Amino acid sequence: MATTAVLSKGRSTDAVASSVQPGRIARVEILRDMAAAEPIWRALEQPEHLSTPYQRFDFLNAWQRHVGAAEGVAPCIVIATDAERRPLLLLPLGLERRAGIRIASFLGGKHPTFNMPLWHRDFARTADARDIAALIAGLRGQSGADALALCQQPLHWRNLPNPFALLPHQPSVNDCPVLRLEPGAPPSDRISNSFRRRLKSKEKKLQALLGYRYAQATTDEEIERLLAAFFRIKPVRMAAQKLPNVFADPGVEDFIRQACLSRLAGGSRAIDIHALQSDDEMIALFAGVADGERYSMMFNTYTLSDAARFSPGLILMRSIIDHYAELGYRRIDLGIGSDDYKKMFCKDWEPIFDSYVALSPRGQIAAPALAAIARTKRMIKQSPALKRMAQKLRSALQSKGGASSTEEASN
Template structure:
């Protein structure tokens, strides 16, 4: 179904702003129906790697199973597609909640927006879009939970921020790259820190040849994935935190995305490992779009080689690799961590929105908003956040 929505005041359309405020909206029945428009938008719209059609399709067919796709295609007054909001509707505690596809595995939630159209949007237009999506969605929407949205991306202000929002608990962190990897790493790390890391890499060499590898075959993808999942599970138990990869279909997701495009040398998820004597001791996975490498997950061995910081060594090799392939930005995703703030030179401010649609969603929006504000206050506290981390570790050790 296609609807034309007019948000211009008093129904007048004589100027350019009024024309920009007219749009049509169509909800695609599924990924196949949306694919042509989606891929066309990828050519010149602003979006993150997590909104690539291939990434979203791999996620939705695995970790996203059970939800209902709600792929909203927004066109201008002439009927030309200008934006796409890749949403999914899922049942949560009796509520139908619409969120960006990807959930916790998506570090940057965003629509695909052609910049000129995004710049012409205003608050009334944004409210009208969400209202019409809810009216024409394939199932009831009680609440929009739109979290982890960047305030701006690739020089474009996020138009959804025109309506009520609140800061996310954490920000994203990125490092600007250049053609000289040694200069980039030299600026990001102190001389003593780099010398210490080289010494640790040399110490790893006492256990066997140290190598930086990218998974280039189905067999390597499976091996790296299984090792990552085991390392991640052990680390989460040690820290006493939930494991976002505990679901059986998490493996299915990584395998699907890391093998899609692999034959052409462009997998949706790129897997890297630091190996010692041929065995991975650290794993890093990420996805690329628009000259930006977006880190998704990492883990390292819990054995005796941990003291040599194999994760940091792998990260340094990966940054060099990204510089050499001409990428412009390397990001470590959202979430507070010392290694992120010490290495990165840029911060991606994020915001959350909880927009109620029905009476069921009203109370939930208030509760979600309050919970996220509390979470942010704790994470931003130099006293409370270390205390929470210590309590989690104690819980993990007690459960071991």
């Protein structure tokens, strides 16, 4: 097994550790500081290992700094190592108190579509139930958590099974629509010729605008300008949909701005922005994360001007799909949820799962309760009648100033 990094025995950190014997995990260490975990974190997020772009250090560090800390979330970064102190996985958790129960869940709140540990690839290939049991044993009594709430996990990533699927689990509240791309396949395989013709006809109207163009934002100045337009337009769009403005929550705008401006190795950003623009305005914007194989959308909006009549969001989505297909990407997803525009592009559904694990006597009560709440939410989402009732109730509460939902607009 190749060595990625070795835990420093002399490192001064706020950490607790537990020696465990089963499987190949020899030690579980918990760091309470993001910076202390950074060297190992960055080593495990390299392409030769296994992780999603939502668990990059730059992404989650920005979230914890601007959002997590304000919400009372304390970092609980779990690092499992072998007998030679070589990192096998990093589990980026945050610890918070809910109704008197200490819950550890993935950092990032509602913003990641997918959550997963960062795995040493060789270990991920062969991890078994003994290894997962060793990890959980290392957390009991050491993490300070009563229960784990590990939500929105992919069953597979980069064609490897997610070892956390060995834990007891259930389907997540939402599935994720996905478009699978075959390298070398004709454009009509990803978007039909008839759909392309309809979009091309609409785009001719936009092409009459001075300076009309599609591009991925690359400079800080362009990113700042597009984000300024996004944060001006998005609240208006969400109000029109009778949805709460999740982007007005404390710290969210600063988190998104920092992540969009953060440069990764190679010059890419923690969050990529794609946009249709003219010389006068931002016409449509999509932002998401990319890792060389998959593009995953996070948020979007489109102009308030008359140009909105010509489906700029769909035109931009077509351009993004073609862009990543030409780069050899294998999958594109538009985030969780079943919005109609996602069904226009995404032909398949990708199941994602949740695991609720008790770590203490209190957790023995809390974990099943959390699992039951999630199953109820999924049942509502899966039933059109129940979903309509929930939406009406949410609208009524919002009109009275009582809404506290943080659901994404795409849900």
